[in-house]
Amino acid sequence: MRWFPQFLKTFAVLADTNELSGIVLSRDPAGERFLRIRIFDQVLGLKAALFSLPGKSTQKSIPPDLFDDVNCLLNPNHTQLSIPFVTDFQRVFSYRALAIDPLIFLTASQIARFYLINGDHLLEPAPRLKLLRSSLDSFQRAQVPQVVLLKLLYCFARDEGLPVRESWLAGLPRRLSLHAQEVLGLPVDRAMIELSVINEILESLRNWMNSETELRVE
Numbered sequence: 001m002r003w004f005p006q007f008l009k010t011f012a013v014l015a016d017t018n019e020l021s022g023i024v025l026s027r028d029p030a031g032e033r034f035l036r037i038r039i040f041d042q043v044l045g046l047k048a049a050l051f052s053l054p055g056k057s058t059q060k061s062i063p064p065d066l067f068d069d070v071n072c073l074l075n076p077n078h079t080q081l082s083i084p085f086v087t088d089f090q091r092v093f094s095y096r097a098l099a100i101d102p103l104i105f106l107t108a109s110q111i112a113r114f115y116l117i118n119g120d121h122l123l124e125p126a127p128r129l130k131l132l133r134s135s136l137d138s139f140q141r142a143q144v145p146q147v148v149l150l151k152l153l154y155c156f157a158r159d160e161g162l163p164v165r166e167s168w169l170a171g172l173p174r175r176l177s178l179h180a181q182e183v184l185g186l187p188v189d190r191a192m193i194e195l196s197v198i199n200e201i202l203e204s205l206r207n208w209m210n211s212e213t214e215l216r217v218e
């Protein structure tokens with residue numbers, strides 16, 4: 001993965017930035033009064049921040065939910081090696097509706113996990129954030145949620161400069177290749193495919209990415 005130039009860019013920017021803007025990918029307790037929330041930011045990629053939990057004697061806002069699109073202001077006194085505290089945030093958009101359908105939420109969580117594993121050292125986070133937002137938006141139109149995951153993994157690998165079309169897609173058995181090309185070429189609201197087939201295609205793409213690239217897919 002082409003991460004080193006992004007590391008240098010991030011190192012130079014960190015001291016001056018007091019903002020995070022992006023999608024919430026995880027929420028974990030950090031002691032009794034805080035949540036450690038990881039956000040995929042348009043400039044810095046995957047970053048963690050600490051949010052205060054509201055208490056009985058405080059009027060603090062409830063921390064953002066999973067998949068919320070947020071703008072955060074950070075404590076300007078944080079160091080490059082510490083996790084910054086969030087002093088204020090704005091919820092730009094909520095994807096809470098994803099939780100209504102268990103299969104959609106599970107598939108969206110797989111996307112979040114993929115970004116959590118691979119989002120630290122990306123050369124260009126902004127296009128990857130655009131892809132993430134587009135994928136989350138697509139779930140409300142998708143006939144088969146796994147098609148959204150397939151398209152995201154394929155586009156992510158392609159945009160990283162990996163030979164996903166020339167190597168993986170071209171190497172699929174003809175039966176799977178025809179289905180894969182069809183769903184990749186159609187809008188998600190028109191892409192119909194049997195669950196057993198899309199899962200087989202996804203498993204093949206996972207295996208290829210895990211064995212032939214530096215990206216990791218669970």
